[in-house]
Amino acid sequence: MKQMIIHGGKPLKGDVWIGGAKNSTVALIPASILSRTPVTLEGVPRIADVDNLMDLLSEMDVKCDFQETTLKINPEDIHMSPLPAGKIKSLRASYYFMGALLGRFGKAVVGFPGGDDIGPRPIDQHIKGFEALGATVKNQNDQIIITAPTEGLKGAVIDLAMPSVGATINIMLAAVTAKGQTIINNAAKEPEIIDLATFLNNMGAVVRGTGTETIRIEGVARLESKAPHTIIPDRIEAGTYIALAATVGNGIRIHNIIEEHLDSYLAKVEEMGVVTKVDEDSLYVYPAGDLKMVQVRTDPYPGFATDLQQPMTPLLLSAKSGEGIISDTIYPKRVGHIPELQKMGADIQAEDNFILIHPTAELKGAHVSAGEIRAGACLMIAGLMAKGETVISNAGNILRGYDRVEEKIKKLGGDISVIDAN
Numbered sequence: 001m002k003q004m005i006i007h008g009g010k011p012l013k014g015d016v017w018i019g020g021a022k023n024s025t026v027a028l029i030p031a032s033i034l035s036r037t038p039v040t041l042e043g044v045p046r047i048a049d050v051d052n053l054m055d056l057l058s059e060m061d062v063k064c065d066f067q068e069t070t071l072k073i074n075p076e077d078i079h080m081s082p083l084p085a086g087k088i089k090s091l092r093a094s095y096y097f098m099g100a101l102l103g104r105f106g107k108a109v110v111g112f113p114g115g116d117d118i119g120p121r122p123i124d125q126h127i128k129g130f131e132a133l134g135a136t137v138k139n140q141n142d143q144i145i146i147t148a149p150t151e152g153l154k155g156a157v158i159d160l161a162m163p164s165v166g167a168t169i170n171i172m173l174a175a176v177t178a179k180g181q182t183i184i185n186n187a188a189k190e191p192e193i194i195d196l197a198t199f200l201n202n203m204g205a206v207v208r209g210t211g212t213e214t215i216r217i218e219g220v221a222r223l224e225s226k227a228p229h230t231i232i233p234d235r236i237e238a239g240t241y242i243a244l245a246a247t248v249g250n251g252i253r254i255h256n257i258i259e260e261h262l263d264s265y266l267a268k269v270e271e272m273g274v275v276t277k278v279d280e281d282s283l284y285v286y287p288a289g290d291l292k293m294v295q296v297r298t299d300p301y302p303g304f305a306t307d308l309q310q311p312m313t314p315l316l317l318s319a320k321s322g323e324g325i326i327s328d329t330i331y332p333k334r335v336g337h338i339p340e341l342q343k344m345g346a347d348i349q350a351e352d353n354f355i356l357i358h359p360t361a362e363l364k365g366a367h368v369s370a371g372e373i374r375a376g377a378c379l380m381i382a383g384l385m386a387k388g389e390t391v392i393s394n395a396g397n398i399l400r401g402y403d404r405v406e407e408k409i410k411k412l413g414g415d416i417s418v419i420d421a422n
């Protein structure tokens with residue numbers, strides 16, 4: 001088990017570079033098997049989710065070569081293989097192999113995905129989408145078996161009950177090679193979905209309307225990658241460093257960002273009184289003065305991202321007065337950080353589906369556990385703020401999605417290390 005050890009209380013300063021978006025990357029890697037030619041992805045983050053997806057690709061004889069931030073994927077010798085358990089459970093996005101295998105082979109046998117423990121995460125909308133395209137979906141021994149009819153998948157109109165990121169992407173992956181037109185209504189609008197559409201369209205797919213609530217797909221027979229694809233920057237990683245800079249920063253410049261992707265988040269941070277200056281693709285966070293408490297409500301994009309409510313919490317704790325209320329409408333039970341922050345002396349409680357936060361003058365180091373990736377990011381920032389030593393167990397959950405985090409924080413002057421502990 002990985003442990004993150006932090007000696008807090010030191011001001012951080014300097015420059016940090018944001019990696020490629022985890023939630024794009026984990027869709028682009030499964031999407032690569034739709035290509036009949038080798039694929040090159042640039043700006044790939046060094047995160048455990050990528051390692052696990054590469055292991056899943058190797059089970060299907062897809063070769064990967066990952067150097068620096070360039071990942072070459074060669075699916076030319078791919079064979080259809082069931083992906084029943086093991087690595088499938090290590091991340092959420094392994095479910096994209098359902099759509100990708102169905103699109104490529106007309107059949108997918110994939111175990112139920114893992115991922116963060118943030119409350120119930122059903123996949124009924126994914127299944128509804130596959131069935132609308134003509135596939136038969138069976139649930140056997142903790143595996144989903146999805147089979148296209150002999151004549152292949154056929155385009156359909158699919159009305160999602162909610163704008164699910166995963167269902168939108170999975171349906172896109174299956175529909176790009178289906179016969180005829182597919183329309184996804186009430187589609188998710190996240191930037192990562194646009195990134196995936198750019199990748200697919202550059203391989204010959206015809207996907208229109210991503211970023212709006214209606215996506216139209218005209219099925220094509222064959223996809224071929226012809227040019228490298230550069231992944232968009234990770235807006236959640238960027239938001240995490242903004243919270244870090246506003247709590248323990250003494251002037252931090254965050255490079256490789258797309259400001260528009262952070263609009264709702266920056267609006268809240270600025271409402272608190274944090275001063276930032278945006279340049280072309282970087283953002284400078286000034287050392288924070290007295291901060292005002294604010295209320296936060298998470299929503300689907302372009303609303304405030306659920307993945308940023310926990311990383312922003314240490315910033316709310318450092319407000320001068322008032323009561324902060326967080327309402328996470330996507331995952332109301334995403335509260336695993338609360339008992340851990342309480343161990344550090346934070347005045348924070350979960351009540352019904354709300355999180356109540358009161359200013360906490362000083363956090364103290366403690367032994368805490370990162371139950372999931374963003375709870376971990378929250379505890380990491382709290383540890384950097386706190387007096388004394390903080391030991392975060394289950395730190396592998398942080399490494400699942402934060403690119404070279406130890407190196408980046410050390411470079412800013414933070415006293416942080418990640419060790420193997422048993």
Ligand SMILES: CC(=O)N[C@H]1[C@@H](OP(=O)(O)OP(=O)(O)OC[C@H]2O[C@@H](n3ccc(=O)[nH]c3=O)[C@H](O)[C@@H]2O)O[C@H](CO)[C@@H](O)[C@@H]1O
Nearest residue numbers: 023093120121122123124125126162164165166167307330
């Ligand atoms: C790999 C990836 O991109 N993960 C992100 C993705 O997760 P993920 O794709 O799993 O999240 P969804 O957008 O699908 O979920 C949104 C909401 O819809 C519900 N739902 C979803 C699908 C379904 O079939 N039925 C159903 O009820 C979920 O329980 C949740 O309440 O979007 C989440 C919401 O922004 C983020 O927190 C995750 O970081």
Ligand SMILES: C=C(OP(=O)(O)O)C(=O)O
Nearest residue numbers: 092093115116307373374
């Ligand atoms: C919930 C998250 O990830 P995943 O969907 O991969 O579990 C996240 O990135 O915050």
